[in-house]
Amino acid sequence: MKKVYANAAEALDGVLFDGMLIAAGGFGLCGIPELLIAAIRDAGTKNLTIASNNAGVDDFGLGVLLQTKQVKKMMSSYVGENAEFMRQYLSGELELEFNPQGTLAERMRAGGSGIPGFYTKTGVGTVIAEGKEHKDFNGETYILEEGIFADLAIVKAWKADTTGNLIFRKTARNFNPPAAMCGKVCVVEVEEIVEPGELDPDHIHLPGVYVHRIVQGEHEKRIEQRTTRKKEDA
Amino acid sequence: MPWDRNQMAERAAQELEDGMYVNLGIGIPTLVANYVGDKDITLQSENGMLGMGPFPYEGEEDPDLINAGKQTITELRRTSYFDSATSFGMIRGGKIAAAILGAMEVSEKGDLANWMIPGKLVKGMGGAMDLVAGVGRVVVVMDHTNKHGVSKILKECTLPLTGKAVVDRIITNLGVLDVTHKGLHIVELAPGVSREEMIAATEATIV
Numbered sequence: 001m002k003k004v005y006a007n008a009a010e011a012l013d014g015v016l017f018d019g020m021l022i023a024a025g026g027f028g029l030c031g032i033p034e035l036l037i038a039a040i041r042d043a044g045t046k047n048l049t050i051a052s053n054n055a056g057v058d059d060f061g062l063g064v065l066l067q068t069k070q071v072k073k074m075m076s077s078y079v080g081e082n083a084e085f086m087r088q089y090l091s092g093e094l095e096l097e098f099n100p101q102g103t104l105a106e107r108m109r110a111g112g113s114g115i116p117g118f119y120t121k122t123g124v125g126t127v128i129a130e131g132k133e134h135k136d137f138n139g140e141t142y143i144l145e146e147g148i149f150a151d152l153a154i155v156k157a158w159k160a161d162t163t164g165n166l167i168f169r170k171t172a173r174n175f176n177p178p179a180a181m182c183g184k185v186c187v188v189e190v191e192e193i194v195e196p197g198e199l200d201p202d203h204i205h206l207p208g209v210y211v212h213r214i215v216q217g218e219h220e221k222r223i224e225q226r227t228t229r230k231k232e233d234a
Numbered sequence: 235m236p237w238d239r240n241q242m243a244e245r246a247a248q249e250l251e252d253g254m255y256v257n258l259g260i261g262i263p264t265l266v267a268n269y270v271g272d273k274d275i276t277l278q279s280e281n282g283m284l285g286m287g288p289f290p291y292e293g294e295e296d297p298d299l300i301n302a303g304k305q306t307i308t309e310l311r312r313t314s315y316f317d318s319a320t321s322f323g324m325i326r327g328g329k330i331a332a333a334i335l336g337a338m339e340v341s342e343k344g345d346l347a348n349w350m351i352p353g354k355l356v357k358g359m360g361g362a363m364d365l366v367a368g369v370g371r372v373v374v375v376m377d378h379t380n381k382h383g384v385s386k387i388l389k390e391c392t393l394p395l396t397g398k399a400v401v402d403r404i405i406t407n408l409g410v411l412d413v414t415h416k417g418l419h420i421v422e423l424a425p426g427v428s429r430e431e432m433i434a435a436t437e438a439t440i441v
Contacts, residue, residue, distance in 0.1 A: 080357030102322025102364030125398025
């Protein structure tokens with residue numbers, strides 16, 4: 001089965017539809033599927049619900065899909081870096097479902113693992129718990145959270161082999177593996193595609209069974225907060 | 235003299251024991267890393283890293299290597315990387331010994347509010363709810379009063395909660411308080427701060 005596509009637009013051909021649920025990898029602007037996001041913008045797919053920890057910044061990452069008003073709803077843990085997001089949210093154009101960060105990650109992992117719901121202590125006694133089933137285990141109270149089953153996962157990895165085995169790099173891994181797992185279709189953009197056998201099987205971070213389409217491209221990899229120290233501090 | 239930011243961070247560093255895996259929040263908690271001394275402490279960054287190193291030298295920033303505050307950082311020889319589900323698995327599973335966090339309000343029952351002010355821009359809770367629900371011990375480091383001089387340690391929080399009955403210890407510019415099942419208990423006073431001054435500055439009941 002051929003998994004490698006020539007570009008992001010071809011890799012998404014036939015899988016996009018209005019009103020779909022997309023799970024996206026990335027934390028802040030680190031490890032985001034920037035090429036696939038641009039291709040979804042160009043495709044013009046509308047009324048999207050996107051499960052992603054953050055919503056990008058105004059002109060990069062998922063922020064570009066907010067600019068074009070292609071997003072109906074975000075499922076996120078933190079959206080603080082995006083003025084257009086706030087404008088659309090406060091004016092009622094955009095729905096927002098806050099998820100604690102670990103709950104969001106686990107909802108993706110669970111969905112990808114065939115688990116429709118799980119109990120967690122996170123959020124008990126807060127607004128997050130309102131309307132959710134509560135259950136006690138060993139004297140402690142937990143709430144029921146549901147797995148996410150996305151129509152599409154868009155993911156950024158460092159390297160793939162042509163069978164879809166993936167390796168991520170440093171903290172750019174973040175939400176990418178759980179997002180990949182919960183997608184009915186998973187499309188991955190990488191910096192380098194290699195032949196099978198070139199990646200050590202013991203060092204694969206996500207096996208190719210989760211990956212349906214792969215595209216290689218050039219990444220801007222923008223830095224959100226550039227913090228440094230001077231050499232003389234050493 | 236009450237403690238300044240750095241002295242509060244230095245006092246908070248005393249909470250850390252050799253061998254601990256710890257998560258530090260943004261603000262004063264970040265400064266705690268400067269005062270761990272010879273103790274063998276491994277810092278977790280909840281976006282998927284254990285063994286967080288200092289900021290990189292100019293020109294050596296790596297866009298693939300950031301902390302939970304989205305700042306560029308470096309790795310150490312002991313560093314490991316993992317995905318977000320694994321990261322919060324170790325938090326929720328109690329493997330992270332302690333979190334040192336900032337706060338807007340803490341109640342005498344240990345309720346914590348640090349993510350949302352109704353009517354203002356809501357940015358989200360990020361990983362704060364998961365951390366306070368999961369880690370072994372939650373230490374709050376914050377100013378005792380807000381900029382209007384009003385106590386941030388209250389009988390009941392007025393802001394939406396991050397977690398209910400989750401705070402173990404509060405370190406402020408005035409001293410150190412423990413949340414016990416009987417109520418707030420003074421552990422330590424900053425130099426020159428009297429017990430009466432601490433009680434007067436605190437809306438919650440000190441037992």
